[in-house]
Amino acid sequence: MPIIFSERFVRAYDRLPEEIQKKVKKALRLLDDDPRHPSLQVHLIRQHSGVYEARVDIKYRLSFEFSGQDKVVRNVDNHDECLKNP
Numbered sequence: 001m002p003i004i005f006s007e008r009f010v011r012a013y014d015r016l017p018e019e020i021q022k023k024v025k026k027a028l029r030l031l032d033d034d035p036r037h038p039s040l041q042v043h044l045i046r047q048h049s050g051v052y053e054a055r056v057d058i059k060y061r062l063s064f065e066f067s068g069q070d071k072v073v074r075n076v077d078n079h080d081e082c083l084k085n086p
Helices: 007-015 018-033 079-084
Strands: 003-005 051-055 060-067 070-078
Touching (some): 003 007, 007 070, 018 060, 018 070, 060 079, 070 079
């Protein structure tokens, strides 16, 4: 399943500090290899049907959804901001 990046994700990613960008890249590699990898702690976001949250680190999260055979990464931000508008 290829990963597709939304424009919003790309803009949000570009605003992140370099240290967090490296962690996001690692999370994306894990997501690409195995969405069930334990360090990602993937789960559905209750208020948004079909949208999942994955852990980048203790503070940052990314949101994504499955679209056919693809994974569409929607957003990346600190936990609270990411979940307000996944």
